[in-house]
Amino acid sequence: MGVTSVKSAVRVLEVLAHFRNSQRPQSLREICQGLGYPQSSATVLLKNLTQLGYLSYDRGTRLYFPTLQVTALGDWISHALFGQGEVFEIMQDLHSATGETVSIALQNDVYVQYIRVIQSVHPLRFVTEEGSMRPLTQSATGWLLMAAHPDAEVERLVRRANIATESHSTRQPMELMMQRVADARQQGWATAENIPLIGGATICVNLPITAQGRAVVLGMGGTHERIAPKKAEYLALMQGLAAQLSKRVSRKS
16 A cells, blocks of 8 residues: 555564464464465564464464454454444344345545455355455445545545556546545445446445444445345345434434
8 A cells, every 4th residue: 555564563463364364273384375474484473472472372283373362452442433233233134134245344544444344155255354445436335435525525535546546447537436426425325336346236325323433334245146136125225224223323322
């Protein structure tokens, strides 16, 4: 993303993300192969993380695994952002009803960041990694997030998001983006086909909450052939879930 990185800090986070993806104990060799690290530097890094209490090491099996101390670093964040968990309940309801990939997304600078993701159960699916980011212009979710801003700010975001988009062919025209954002603002929802992936489709709706003053968007994505025939049904379902969340939040306030 054009930001100078500190290699040791990046590698710590990459190791933890590697365990999140594998969800099983890993040997030094597996970690080196999975992340492309030299064995010498990986050995020092893993020993440091073990000494700090973030990894456990089994000398018998020579396997590493994260400790609960890693969980403790961030287990307060979901509560701080989303309260008592009602948002995750409607995510699960949507996933149970559709089987498609369901996400909660926030704006992070000129990017969409997928804060929570429940992956599709269908054999043919597009995987969105939890925590991953893409430019705001490259998804319906991004258009809806930009709709929370006035037009002058939207123009600035589009320009900067286009700069952050490596492929010139996928950079979005300003006039088209302003129209997409205006439509999303008026409707409170947005849909897209073949963006960002060919053959994919996305539906997203605003949720009646904010996270640290930022808009929160509920999204659902899958293959175009599955989503398109049920677009109206799925949109109504998502709007209904958003309305349920609004009632829950109102009762608590």
